[in-house]
Amino acid sequence: MLPVKITKMSGAGNTFAFVDGRGASGWKDVEKHLGKSRTEIAKLVCDRVLGIATDGFIVIEDPSEGFDFNWDFYNSDGSTAEMCGNAARCAARYCYEHIGNKEHANIRFKTGAGLVTAQILGNGKIRVKMPEARVLKNPIELETRSSVKEKFILVNTGVPHLVQKIHAFVDSVNLKDLAREMRAHESLKPAGANVTFYAEDEAGKVRAVTFERGVEDYTLACGTGAVAAALASSLENHLKVIEVQMPGGVMEVNFFDGDPKPLLVGDAVFVGDFQYNLEVVR
Template sequence: MNPLLPVRITKMSGAGNTFAFIDGRGRTDWKKIESELGKSRAEIAQLVCDRVLGLATDGFIIIEDPSEGYDFNWDFYNSDGSTAEMCGNAARCAARYCYEQLDEKEISNIRFKTGAGLVSAQILGNGKIRVKMPEARVIQNPIELETKSSSKEKFVLVNTGVPHLVQKIHEFVDSVNLKDLAREMRNHEDLKPAGANVTFFAEDVPGKIKAVTFERGVEDYTLACGTGAVAAAFVSSLENSLNEIEVQMPGGVMEVHFFANDAKPLLVGDAVFVGDFQYSSEAVK
């Protein structure tokens, strides 16, 4: 019988955005197992996120011992093995994972070191987590990008921890037919080398929008995107001068709160445990 590796991988969902977590702190066996696998973290991320040989997740996060001034460090990977500075849904899931799975229940306010700097999260109870996001800022408004068909599309380019091209559309259903445009814009020549996520949103009524994000590293629409929800809400708030926006994404609802004296918005939403998984040594050869 092929033995199971002594590393537990936990799958979680934040509004339908799914992530796999490993406790990679020094007190665990992870460093030893990682060394024995002989794979890069990008390769491990691709395996863990795989829809056949993995957990079919959008991202992979290793929780590590903290740097000074933080509670935890995280090392984040998209499903294709690429890295990302920040993910709001992952931050909510990471907070609940650390709070409930890593024996840190005395810490209800958790400070993570991420590629985008400090991200803090607060456990609200009932599976709800509030995350203080990185500064939301406009990079260019508008930005006009030429398509392969020589037409031009207008977006607002914002950064909410990662870059997003945001476009308001008339009806949310129109986003179905805009996926090819999103795929093209994500790698647009004017945005190289990093590219950008592409987020479309439609307004139901002031303060309530529907949004979807085409994410770098996943290369498709995802059920939810925390930085995308903030990006769409940010552009909507600039139009309507509103401080609180409800964002409905395909996987669930989030709330985004803005403050006149603080450029860092709050993102509130759920974080759900899906299950635990262990690999056999045969599957990771």
């Protein structure tokens, strides 16, 4: 049963480890043999030293009725998340090229946030129809431990995000401690929220970075964070197409009148296939 084949992928620098967990793959026998929960396995696989250094771990499973695949998603700390836009793009290409039917370029996933559909565009580009993007509170004012009041927009783009516009993107370097504090603010318990900062370069183009729950740091990219930044910018500028530059790459977000579910377009890249021995599990 060992080693386990794990595929590492990158979506704009956001990295994920994929396992084929369908019934025919034998993955469930591996899990039984290891005697570890998926939370524990996810932490090992994502580890920077004993794993393959990824931001997340995803098990692709046999579909429920009406879907092509189910997925079970874990952050690098073993926590779960309802949705991840970059993971959805990577999952779509993984399933299309590794375990799916290449005659069908449209893939329907069952996720914690419900149905997510993806379309293979070619040249490594994937278009994902994201969950409904909703403004939960605008503005929301949160007080820091030093009694400073910070204003954000609280949105949900599949997962909750606190979004704040900043004067210049370089300012985000000095805002990491604020993001870490706000991510687990008393007003947002128990789940907390990701924290996304964005700055406008010009109309329709923004730079953004997200402090993600479960990773507990800035990541190179965050699909739901890109949508969150684009939503905030769209509300201010009344634009329907927003280009979002994150540290790991560029994504495009499209909003449509009458449809609360935006489209997210970006890359999905195969990094490599690994034969992971899991000898660290004892």
